């Protein structure tokens with residue numbers, strides 16, 4: 001998730017049981033232009049494998065070149081193509097969910113990327129369609145499979161829905177039925193019981209968790225326990241969560257270098273979700289928002 005699943009957050013997800021991690025999405029052109037910040041955004045540690053890097057774009061040749069560069073420089077375990085982002089600035093470039101209105105181009109992009117890499121599996125992430133009048137989930141998924149996608153993740157909403165309403169897991173199940181490659185179901189999984197039910201009822205090969213992991217990276221081990229029919233493990237207590245917030249902030253500072261450590265404002269949105277489950281979370285959020293440096297933050301987390 002753009003703005004959230006950075007290297008530090010993914011480390012926490014991994015610690016708490018996430019089997020597969022994916023980077024924030026990045027556009028193909030800045031990778032080709034060698035923009036330092038974009039390359040930094042897709043960096044990962046060996047412990048984070050199996051690790052996927054997600055790219056978006058509308059030009060098959062650029063997407064292919066970006067994928068080849070990623071394979072050569074970072075050797076991710078897979079490269080994922082975004083066909084789902086509803087954001088205006090992405091759609092206006094004719095990328096993300098906009099490609100669900102032009103399936104021949106979506107297929108062309110997928111095929112170009114799959115052919116540009118030597119040995120890296122390429123996967124796709126999509127929505128159900130542009131809007132409820134143009135549901136293309138089955139046709140899109142089949143075309144992507146034909147183009148060489150080795151797995152397809154489906155977020156059970158249309159672009160028009162944005163993040164409103166509910167993900168339609170019946171349609172996700174239809175895609176799982178229609179494809180030979182693994183289909184990963186995505187949308188609105190916020191607790192372990194729902195996750196286990198989705199696996200039982202839909203025939204998906206895996207689950208993708210987005211917002212449900214924000215501030216709660218332990219959701220992954222809870223889900224695995226529920227699927228295995230085991231009791232849910234205990235959650236980290238408030239002290240452990242506070243320590244986790246500091247560890248995460250320190251990692252973010254280390255990643256961004258001196259600039260990032262000068263003022264913590266830029267990372268507040270990433271830290272705040274962790275305060276939701278802590279007693280006095282609102283007060284803690286206000287205190288964190290007042291911090292300028294990591295040592296301020298340490299003091300606040302140890303005392304507030």
Ligand SMILES: Cc1cc2nc3c(=O)[nH]c(=O)nc-3n(C[C@H](O)[C@H](O)[C@H](O)COP(=O)(O)O)c2cc1C
Nearest residue numbers: 001002024025125155186187188189209210211212
């Ligand atoms: C802030 C935010 C950023 C996101 N960024 C991405 C992204 O970069 N790539 C992507 O495939 N999906 C992205 N998504 C969509 C999620 O991956 C996911 O499909 C969607 O939120 C539904 O799943 P969830 O209910 O588990 O969050 C983003 C969602 C949010 C809320």
